[in-house]
Amino acid sequence: MRSHYCGQLNETLVDQTVTLCGWVHRRRDHGGVIFLDLRDRDGIAQVVVDPDTAEAFANADRARSEFVLRISGRVRLRPEGTQNPKMPTGMIEVLAKDVEVLNTAVTPPFQLDEHGKVGEEVRLKHRYIDLRRPEMIEKLRLRSRISHHVRAFLEGQGFLDIETPVLTRATPEGARDYLVPSRTHPGSFFALPQSPQLFKQLLMVAGFDRYYQIAKCFRDEDLRADRQPEFTQIDIEASFVEEEDIMGVTETMIRELFQDVLDVELAPFPRMTWAEAMDRYGSDKPDLRIPLMLVDVDDLMKQVDFQVFSGPANAADGRVAALKVPGGASMSRKVIDDYTKFVGIYGAKGLAWIKVNERAKGLEGLQSPIVKFMENVIEELLDRIGAEDGDIVFFGADKARIVNEALGALRVKLGEDLNLYTRDWAPLWVVDFPMFEADDSGRLSPLHHPFTSPSCSPEALKANPAEALSRAYDMVLNGTELGGGSIRIHDPQMQSTVFDILGIGEEEAREKFGFLLDALQFGAPPHGGLAFGLDRLVMLMADARTIREVIAFPKTQSAACLMTDAPGEVGAEQLKDLHIRLRQKPKPESGE
Ligand code: ASP
Numbered sequence: 001m002r003s004h005y006c007g008q009l010n011e012t013l014v015d016q017t018v019t020l021c022g023w024v025h026r027r028r029d030h031g032g033v034i035f036l037d038l039r040d041r042d043g044i045a046q047v048v049v050d051p052d053t054a055e056a057f058a059n060a061d062r063a064r065s066e067f068v069l070r071i072s073g074r075v076r077l078r079p080e081g082t083q084n085p086k087m088p089t090g091m092i093e094v095l096a097k098d099v100e101v102l103n104t105a106v107t108p109p110f111q112l113d114e115h116g117k118v119g120e121e122v123r124l125k126h127r128y129i130d131l132r133r134p135e136m137i138e139k140l141r142l143r144s145r146i147s148h149h150v151r152a153f154l155e156g157q158g159f160l161d162i163e164t165p166v167l168t169r170a171t172p173e174g175a176r177d178y179l180v181p182s183r184t185h186p187g188s189f190f191a192l193p194q195s196p197q198l199f200k201q202l203l204m205v206a207g208f209d210r211y212y213q214i215a216k217c218f219r220d221e222d223l224r225a226d227r228q229p230e231f232t233q234i235d236i237e238a239s240f241v242e243e244e245d246i247m248g249v250t251e252t253m254i255r256e257l258f259q260d261v262l263d264v265e266l267a268p269f270p271r272m273t274w275a276e277a278m279d280r281y282g283s284d285k286p287d288l289r290i291p292l293m294l295v296d297v298d299d300l301m302k303q304v305d306f307q308v309f310s311g312p313a314n315a316a317d318g319r320v321a322a323l324k325v326p327g328g329a330s331m332s333r334k335v336i337d338d339y340t341k342f343v344g345i346y347g348a349k350g351l352a353w354i355k356v357n358e359r360a361k362g363l364e365g366l367q368s369p370i371v372k373f374m375e376n377v378i379e380e381l382l383d384r385i386g387a388e389d390g391d392i393v394f395f396g397a398d399k400a401r402i403v404n405e406a407l408g409a410l411r412v413k414l415g416e417d418l419n420l421y422t423r424d425w426a427p428l429w430v431v432d433f434p435m436f437e438a439d440d441s442g443r444l445s446p447l448h449h450p451f452t453s454p455s456c457s458p459e460a461l462k463a464n465p466a467e468a469l470s471r472a473y474d475m476v477l478n479g480t481e482l483g484g485g486s487i488r489i490h491d492p493q494m495q496s497t498v499f500d501i502l503g504i505g506e507e508e509a510r511e512k513f514g515f516l517l518d519a520l521q522f523g524a525p526p527h528g529g530l531a532f533g534l535d536r537l538v539m540l541m542a543d544a545r546t547i548r549e550v551i552a553f554p555k556t557q558s559a560a561c562l563m564t565d566a567p568g569e570v571g572a573e574q575l576k577d578l579h580i581r582l583r584q585k586p587k588p589e590s591g592e
Contacts, residue, residue: 354366483530
């Protein structure tokens with residue numbers, strides 16, 4: 001139907017006849033001549049319709065925003081003074097000969113260039129219109145390029161693209177399962193995969209050696225910022241490998257991707273142990289663009305007569321840490337109060353601070369509600385933190401988990417608020433994760449998933465599970481976990497030991513993972529892998545604010561699709577087929 005995309009037109013086509021198809025972006029009537037901006041996925045072209053071409057003119061005259069038109073005409077240079085160098089097609093226009101209305105459109109719920117005036121809900125409800133916006137097209141185009149690049153790279157490295165089932169058994173990755181009732185097996189349910197983890201391991205047992213898949217994963221998680229109940233992973237697994245092999249190939253993949261797609265050269269990724277990341281950044285995904293660091297001051301605070309600090313400093317699970325903000329002494333009381341509220345979100349009971357106005361003046365030169373309690377250690381404290389005139393130092397004192405979360409988040413917020421970024425891209429590997437994390441009652445759960453290999457023997461693991469490290473690695477970029485993986489357990493005895501430590505008894509292990517335990521007995525090779533979150537990768541590369549911006553049809557934070565109104569109720573007949581009786585008719589949801 002068309003000869004060119006609108007956005008492809010340029011001066012080289014002058015005097016040629018072209019046929020364009022697209023949507024009316026804007027229509028202007030200029031004293032008898034009609035100007036149409038015709039838009040398709042490649043851009044916008046200006047079309048001029050003259051009353052001389054009567055039929056074309058009549059059609060252009062009735063065209064409105066978002067009508068679908070087919071236009072033929074001659075490309076010509078725009079008259080001097082009317083060129084628009086900001087537009088790729090700004091030097092030319094098309095003088096229409098034929099204008100055909102392929103379809104009409106009712107008034108759209110928002111003008112594309114006025115999308116900012118409506119809430120995200122309106123945009124999500126009419127996503128097909130929102131997706132007409134050039135920025136959205138750009139992001140999805142970038143996404144397509146990224147997936148294409150990843151596929152080409154992995155194929156080139158001998159990885160095979162193999163699909164794994166969506167209707168399956170639970171794969172634990174730390175979230176709730178989405179369940180699908182079985183009609184043919186009354187009372188039984190499939191689980192949608194939280195990841196292809198077990199299948200990719202079984203493919204290694206089968207001998208495929210190198211697997212990848214761009215796979216949908218499903219996790220029913222509580223409302224948390226910027227998560228989607230279904231999301232996409234670049235899932236990778238290989239046999240006869242060690243950490244270096246997987247980290248090597250995936251780092252090369254990401255570096256080549258950045259080079260080819262963004263023309264950005266990333267230096268080899270530094271590595272940091274999990275312990276160091278928590279210690280210095282309060283996070284296992286540190287944003288290394290921000291030059292602020294937590295400093296441990298436990299030993300000093302043990303010596304002060306101030307229970308708020310000495311308590312956590314002396315407690316086995318406590319921590320007192322300082323965070324210096326250079327030049328921060330000018331912060332107002334109101335700003336400090338806001339940061340105090342902010343750390344409250346992470347459970348911190350307060351935010352102590354010292355403003356260093358003039359160090360040479362000793363205590364006199366400091367401004368702080370707490371400094372009077374720490375006279376005996378103040379000089380050593382300020383030396384250790386490297387505090388200079390004009391700085392502010394914040395403190396966290398609580399359980400280590402709370403201090404890390406609160407100061408870790410404050411560090412990122414300060415980086416944002418004060419625009420402290422030292423560079424655009426800061427990738428790194430985080431390694432030497434603990435195998436397990438304990439909740440407040442001491443119950444252990446896997447830090448990654450229960451198929452991750454520890455870096456010790458089953459005996460050592462059993463003897464001291466809380467101290468054991470795993471063979472896991474995460475790739476972090478700008479404070480976001482881009483991907484995570486590990487060398488897996490390939491020995492059935494080790495797998496049983498891990499289940500045992502997690503409180504998964506033999507019977508339950510057989511019931512849930514019998515197929516895996518069986519497979520491990522039939523000659524499982526040493527293997528490992530990694531999965532990237534494709535949505536997050538695209539979000540970072542597109543410089544988008546949320547992953548919703550890089551997903552064509554995302555769900556809201558309460559896991560609903562505003563456009564299709566999913567999830568929806570189903571009829572009694574269908575429920576009967578599925579052997580399901582509802583306990584109560586659900587109350588209508590009260591929106592977002
Ligand atoms: N299956 C893991 C996840 O989804 C990734 C991996 O270990 O390969 O987080």
